[in-house]
Amino acid sequence: MMLEQEIKIPASPAASYRIKIGTDILGSLWPQIEADFGKYSKFVVTDENVVSAGHLKKLLGQRDVPTFVISPAGETSKNIDTAISIIETMEQAYLGRDTLVVALGGGMVGDIAGFAAAVFKRGVPVIQIPTTTVAQADSSVGGKTGVDSSLSKNAFGVFWHPAAVYIDVATLATLDDRQFRAGLVESVKHAIVADSEYFDFLESNLDTVLERKPDVLEKVAHWNCKIKGNIVETDPGEQNFRRILNYGHTIGHAVEAASGFGLLHGEAVAIGIIAAGLIEIELQLAGPGGLERIRRILEKLNVPVTLPDDLADKDLIDLIKRDKKAVNKWPRFVLITEIGKVYRRNEQYAVEVAPDVVEKILDRL
Amino acid sequence: MMLEQEIKIPASPAASYRIKIGTDILGSLWPQIEADFGKYSKFVVTDENVVSAGHLKKLLGQRDVPTFVISPAGETSKNIDTAISIIETMEQAYLGRDTLVVALGGGMVGDIAGFAAAVFKRGVPVIQIPTTTVAQADSSVGGKTGVDSSLSKNAFGVFWHPAAVYIDVATLATLDDRQFRAGLVESVKHAIVADSEYFDFLESNLDTVLERKPDVLEKVAHWNCKIKGNIVETDPGEQNFRRILNYGHTIGHAVEAASGFGLLHGEAVAIGIIAAGLIEIELQLAGPGGLERIRRILEKLNVPVTLPDDLADKDLIDLIKRDKKAVNKWPRFVLITEIGKVYRRNEQYAVEVAPDVVEKILDRL
Incomplete structure (x- = not known):
């Protein structure tokens, strides 16, 4: 005898959230x-840099809101242990499912706070208030959350869309120069994979951007949100098209991990973008012109475009194998044929590249 | 100037999964x-009791499949540290997003494995092969996952529906008597909140169930899956109706935690069910007849129906406050008016009960 029962999971309705930029x-x-x-009860997650910059005080004023301040700031704190501390702090404050998590800070804060909200008592809403170029361009929009294990980046994570995003470009005024520039790499990446007009705009306006003029920063933020939003709406669960946002990230993540997080995310991705460009030329998918424009804009951002000497290739290959997008133990790569146009093979936006090609490119980086 | 951008999250389509019982x-x-x-690559999560019982060997035969064996078995291992060990073992095996997690074991294994699958690299599928009465009746179906923090139960969790459930009632033959009986409390709970006919069936057939006759165990499993499936289909995200499954659990969870997990989940829920019954009588929602039938069936299961002396009421009140369903710091309770009929107030299935009523009942338990 074999009895059967089918459980139907109803469709979940469409939803939306607003990004406000000012x-x-x-x-x-x-x-x-x-x-x-x-x-909702409110619970703020931020980090010590954001506190030092005065953003937390500006947001809360004299209000008494339970807050977790991540310390030290930076990628080394983006791990499961920090997420556990946040959850236990929420429990100690007797917070329940009627809690709204408010993430105030850079990508690290947003990723951890989003993850904590997603897993706290099976999920509570989160709003994102990104305060860095990388978070305003990329990580605050799209619902990806994640924290690192002791072995690799974003080993833990879920898709958890924010309930709202508020972007104040004035918070970028106090951002240290290296962070500011590295974060712009994600803007360049958006232009590379989706919009050659935006690439032209960035090329023409980079000086004004680097002077942090609010008007142009708002435009950059808006352009990023439009591009990223369009991609996320098409493929929220990253089945295929959304993978184009991983341009430069397969090698970038490995470089970032190999550096022991000595490199910032955007800096590592810059190296990954150059690596992707070299692969495209090696595979004769693209000519060298696009890569030259990309290299120039990255050099102007003062981010690395070659592999630092101390990162051995061997470690990188091993780290690439641990990439979370790995299928059959070797990850796929996003490649372009020209600026604004992603290469597709068999309708797939992330394609196989033979390991020996990757090793060759790593030698040349 | 204030720029705005709306991000639309498309509806996710309806889905379904099959439960096979034999x-x-x-x-x-x-x-x-x-x-x-x-x-998919396969990764098995199980525990040492399941291995000792020979179930893992029966499932895998001579096949070489990466496996994580949770040790010790039991609720004390159902915590975030175990989940971290599972994730890191998956990473060490170079598993990627193309991994299927196979949960073989009781509710503890299913809850942890489901959580690990849900958060591993932003989510991979899980199938459930429950081997205990509690898991076959309840936890394997419905998509709730969770692990405990150092402060409370299921502090970490997500909704993550299994891709399939396979129930082999022959696995119950080797289950130790205490586990077997405690697990049947969830079956009694299903009958109490949803189906008086099923309650009659359990009353009439309890001896045969306790003799573990396969035919009647299959019927019990099927009845449980139908009841639970119907509830989960109506309200998968536990907005309201699904809360009826928490009958006996508000106080039950607190009792379980207060016992330092000396009590099994089902044993603690049995006490919680009696407490709910006493609250119903105290509030004049129900007469004493239903509670007497419930008490008799629980006594026949040989599970506790009174609060053990060593559990101080004060701790319980504090632990109840930490219940994950808490709204405004004090949780709501599911109550019935008669067997098979849940009490509703203002269309809500989980209702407020004044703390002093709860304290009074705890004194009387």
């Missing part, structure tokens, strides 16, 4: 959050 | 899993 909006944001999310 | 099907299951999930 200058100097942080100080007046809390009343709006209270208006939009009044029925 | 006797002695474990030995022939792997070829079916390979047929249904051929493109």
